[in-house]
Amino acid sequence: MTVSINNTIIAPNTPSELPVSPGAGVYSTSLNDTVSNAFKRSLQPLGAIKPKGNDKHLSTLLENSKAVFKVTTNTVAMHLLSPEWRNLLFKQVDSLLELEEWHEDDKPIISGSSLTFVRMLIFLKARRPGLAATSDGNLVATWTTGDNRLTIICKPNDWIRWVVSTKTDAGCETAAGQTKIVRLPMVLEAYSPQQWFSDGGR
Incomplete structure (x- = not known):
């Protein structure tokens, strides 16, 4: 699920267009469904998801989630990611966790996912990804180059679930796994x- 800071969709295909490799099996299909559901949330127009019930409570949870993410990033990556790089990342997170964009049944980003996400960016020396979230509070990072897309769900304790969609001479191919x-x-x-x-943008 790829969302830019200004809510512009940059993913080339909708989730329903993700192909599944015949050899990938049930696990790949299930993982694709998880990623696709996250994509669907990001593809809804601004303001399409309206929180119900206690908006003040949800707003507090989201603000706390933003703060935890920023503290985690500054603690782990202060000397590894430039202030400008971190500030742009924070703007993405602020946009992702807007109250108007959030459903009350969805969990805000959990701290373990934030830590895995930041550690992953540092380890891979990766450029900033598009951001989204799963309903259980895990950050989703996406990178798109041409017709090729990589989606990573960041779980606590450095675990990640990944989906690759690439275009080959034989057509589109999708692979998925956890590591x-x-x-x-x-x-x-x-x-x-x-x-x-490549091009970490530091």
């Missing part, structure tokens, strides 16, 4: 991951 941050470059090696991670 730890340190193994991600090896897992993605066949897909030329530098197409998504």
Whole structure:
């Protein structure tokens, strides 16, 4: 799910267009469904999701989530990511966690997901991704280069779930899996991951 700071959609395809490799099996299909549901939330027009009930309580939760993300980022990456780089990232998070964009049944971003996300960016030396979130409070990072897309769900304790959608001579191909941050470059090696991670923008 790819959302820019100004709420412009930059993903080339809608979630329903994600193909599933015949050899990927049920796990890949299930993981694609998770990512697709997250995409659908980001593709709704600004203000389409209206919180119900106690707006003040939800607003407090979202503000706390923003603060936790920023403290985590500054603590872990203060000397590794430039202030300008971090400020642009914070603007993305502020936009993602706007009250008008959030459903009351969805969890704000959990701290364990924020930590995994920041550690992943540092380890991969990656450029800033598009951001979204799952309904259970995990950050979703996406990178798109041409027709090729990488989507990563950041789970606590350095666990990540990934989906790759690439265009090959034989057509579109999708692969998915789960791994730890340190193994991600090896897992993605066949897909030329530098197409998504180069130009860290520091």
